[in-house]
Amino acid sequence: MLTGRIFDLPAMGWRNLFAEMERIRREMDLLTSTLFREPASRFVPAGVFPMVNITEDMDNYYVRAELPGITPEDIDMQVSGRGLSITGERKIPAEGENVKYHRRERESGKFARIIELPGQIDGDKVDAKMVNGVLTVTIAKPEAEKPKQITIKAA
Amino acid sequence: MADSKALKLKEKQEVTAPAEQTRPGLIFTPAVDIFESDREITLLADMPGVATDDVTIDLKDGVLTLTGDVKPCEGQNESIVLAEFETGRYYRQFPLSEVIDQNKIEAKLENGVLRLTLPKAEKAIPRKIEVKAA
Incomplete structure (x- = not known):
């Protein structure tokens, strides 16, 4: 279709040809952006x-991470500004010398991650707990950030 | 090991259809370590978010089935800011050989890691036979 337009209409000229290319490029951009856009929930x-x-x-932000086999002592957490940093190491103790491994899918090693929260946080009110290998960090929003109920008075 | 390597990110392995499932929701395969010593076979499975009461270990017809249910930990009024992982039940099956003493299987869940000890039957434990001098 494109070749048809270019070669069958010699009167179109170079300027129009470039305009046509530009139009196609824009349409392609639109197409790719709609095709590859993630749905809102993902x-x-x-x-x-x-x-x-x-x-x-x-009242709070909740940050959750799955950290199986990692004890609270192996995790170091810090809050600065709007950022939360989680560093630590997953240790898998050796299981004796005379064992033969059939499968080894669990991995050990160090990790570090910094998360920036979308709003202001109260660095003094951070609570972290580890339940069944899932870390939950509860970070309070400062009073100024919390939504306030406004009551309408009847005149 | 003084400086251990950095932990790589591994996506949770979702199972498409392990068997006919009666409950809706996602199913994941737990990562496992299996090792064997002279006396027993030990299985370690990563099942974060599973409480002790929600683990089911089933042994039937020589097949060991591990199931772990995860209760959602989000509160009612929470809205999602970022979601990188999903939760669901864990499910994995292993064929078990005859050499396991099926009455002595022990299971322990700690920090989201299931430790299953499968002792070998007496006849399967290797014995050293000494040759007596005549």
Whole structure:
């Protein structure tokens, strides 16, 4: 179709040809952006261990990560500004010398991740707990950031 | 090992259809370590988010089935800011050889890691036979 337009209409000239190319480029951009756009509920993972889920409610941000086999002593967490840094090491103790491994899928190693939260946080009110290998960090929003209920007075 | 290597990110392995499932939701394969000593076979499985009461270990017809249910930990009024991983039940099956003493299997769940000890039957434990001097 494109070749048809270019070669069958010699009167179109170079300027129009470039305009046509530009139009096609724009359409292609639109096409690719609609094709490859992620649905709103899915996010592209940052590709850094550990994977985190962040949720929020009126009072807090909640950061959750799956860290099986990692004890709280092996995790170091710091808050600065709007950032939360989680570093640590997953240790898998050796299981004696006379064992033969059939499968070894679990991995050990160090990890570090810094997460920036979308709003201001109260660095003094951070609570972290580890339950069944899932880390949950509860970070309070400062009073100024919390939504306030406005009551309408009847005149 | 003084400086261990950095931990690489591994996506959770989703299972498409392990068997006929009666419950909706996602199913993941836990990462496992299996090793064998003279006396027993040990299985370690990463099952983060699974409480002790929610693990089912089933042994039937020589097939060991591990199932772990994960209760969602999000509160009611929370809205998602970023979601990188999903939760669901863990499911994995292993064929088990005859040499396991099926009455002595022990399971322990700690920090989201399941440790399953499968002792070998008496007849399967290697014995050293000494040759007596005549």
